[in-house]
Amino acid sequence: MNNKGLKELLEKIEGQLNYKEEWEADKVQYTYKLKLTEEGKIQCDIMDDDCIDYTIIIEKASNTTDILRGFIDYLYKEEINHRQAYLKGSKEYFNRKHKSLALWLDRDKKDKVITIVEDMAEMYKESKRLEFEVKHYKGFASKFYSCLNVLEPYWRVNEVKDSILAKVKKLSINNVDISSIEDRITIVKLDDVAENVVDKFQVVIGAYANKNAIANQVVCRLNMEDVA
CATH class of the missing domain: 3.30.160 (Double Stranded RNA Binding Domain)
Structure with missing residues (x-):
């Protein structure tokens, strides 16, 4: 596909990404802008009002499925997978700390208990931050999937x-x-x-x-x- 054809395809995808259903009216509204870079790659800027919230750049692709799957794969590789791995590890961390907490409580070691509780509080805050970020990036991925299901149903x-x-x-x-x-x-x-x-x-x-x-x-x- 030549650059003219690819630009037309990007316009088609961009139009669907920015189409809003009635039930989406109360949700945070992002605008998606797609373009072909000077280096021949495909760039997607996700806009929150006039500010760029996030940018995805993938290698050139010539069909709708490869472009949208490229955006999705980028999000999971760069933003989602490592955060989910950390969150999975944090659950194991809390299980270990609960056991340690019970141990030091039984031994009446208040200084140990305080240290563990402080560590758990910091881990909890970090986990909540990462959960929010995972949800944020998965929201973009969900939009790409929805667009793909409309433009390429099969x-x-x-x-x-x-x-x-x-x-x-x-x-x-x-x-x-x-x-x-x-x-x-x-x-x-x-x-x-x-x-x-x-x-x-x-x-x-x-x-x-x-x-x-x-x-x-x-x-x-x-x-x-x-x-x-």
Whole structure:
């Protein structure tokens, strides 16, 4: 896709991102501005009134799914994943501190108790801050997903299909045809001479389908046919 076509695509995505449903009227309103940079990358500025709240820059992509998934992946890699990992660790931290607190209370060590309580209070404040930030960035990711679901209703079907194809190729499972229509993926397995159908089945892809889990289920069934 040339730059003119890509700019038109970015305008289309930007228009959908900035479309507001009636039920969103009471929510914080962000404006999304997309552009192609001088370096040939795609930039998304998320505006809060006239101020830039956050900027995402990804490598050039030529279709709606890759652009929006690129924005989502960027958010999780740069902002969400490490915060969620910290929050998960903080739960383990509190469990350990609760045990220590009970121990020093039993021994009537008030200085130890005070130190632990102070540490827990600081950890609690930090955890709450990170929870707020995770919710903030996930709000942007949710908007990108909503836009993707409108512009490319069957994007997840294609993603799952590509995952199945990659798995089939990696495991050298031959004579397999995979196609999709709307929310259904059809898998056809032929015999060794590719003349007769030995198995045919469909997989319905839901909104929250796990591509890796489905790909594993499909190849397991195909491998069973090979054994049979």
